[in-house]
């Protein structure tokens with residue numbers, strides 16, 4: 625009989641419950657005596673001893689439900705070693721793990737979460753993780769769950785904007801989430817037929833973007849749609865040091881990069897430019913079919929590692945197979961869009977501009 629703790633950490637996304645269900649059902653199927661402890665609100669629940677013994681029935685009926693039944697929170701990795709109000713977070717987590725008499729801890733999370741998961745593993749806890757995030761930026765896996773559901777939503781936003789853009793002959797900017805990487809914008813931009821795609825990985829030249837809009841107009845196309853990653857940056861900004869860029873962005877009189885672009889492109893092209901920001905809408909709702917299958921495969925693979933007492937790994941998708949990847953290899957790395965990848969090439973071949 626095994627005692628397993630489970631928590632979800634970082635921003636929520638579609639598929640968290642489907643993945644929790646995958647782990648739990650496979651564990652119960654293998655051993656009906658398994659005990660699962662749900663830890664509330666991410667690492668915060670492990671730090672503060674906020675957990676509960678789950679029932680088998682808790683994992684039924686959640687495949688299609690968005691969000692996470694366990695709750696989640698962001699606990700920055702850089703503060704994990706900092707003692708706040710006499711609370712030693714790492715020691716507390718180790719103590720609560722021992723108090724629950726866990727054989728292992730299952731952690732569902734993105735990049736920051738994996739740094740802490742690796743820390744806990746190096747501190748001697750038995751850890752297995754699953755990669756979640758709409759950003760798809762976790763190193764070591766070709767796909768994170770949540771990503772495809774968010775792509776579907778962002779694509780639908782671009783689809784719907786098309787009708788207004790064509791009717792009014794307007795230029796539209798759709799700002800897509802994705803943090804510091806452009807996976808979500810690239811996929812949604814291609815799927816939604818965007819004319820210009822701006823990614824953090826390919827810093828844009830504002831004159832090249834304006835030229836592309838003018839070119840389309842001279843070809844008789846009275847509208848343009850730009851899919852812009854929230855982390856997109858200009859070539860000038862790309863040359864700045866992290867601190868300088870942060871200061872420049874903080875002093876910017878716009879809520880986000882898209883509004884800055886709208887002003888600059890409006891001035892340069894004389895077009896009426898509108899901005900649409902779907903924001904957290906992209907993380908909500910039911911997981912798409914692809915994510916439900918991926919979550920189920922990752923969840924059952926995590927249960928298999930636990931059965932075999934193979935700890936210190938993230939389950940990942942590589943070459944269509946689910947494989948274990950050492951946590952030490954994953955932690956601290958960011959999976960960016962390779963600018964020479966075939967998907968970027970394919971977009972270029974189609975005539976999509978990346979603003980350079």
Ligand code: F6P
Pocket residue numbers: 635698734757758759801802803854907
């Ligand atoms: O990591 C997922 C994500 O949605 C990013 O795309 C976005 O930058 C960030 O989280 C938003 O964070 P929060 O939900 O804390 O506002």
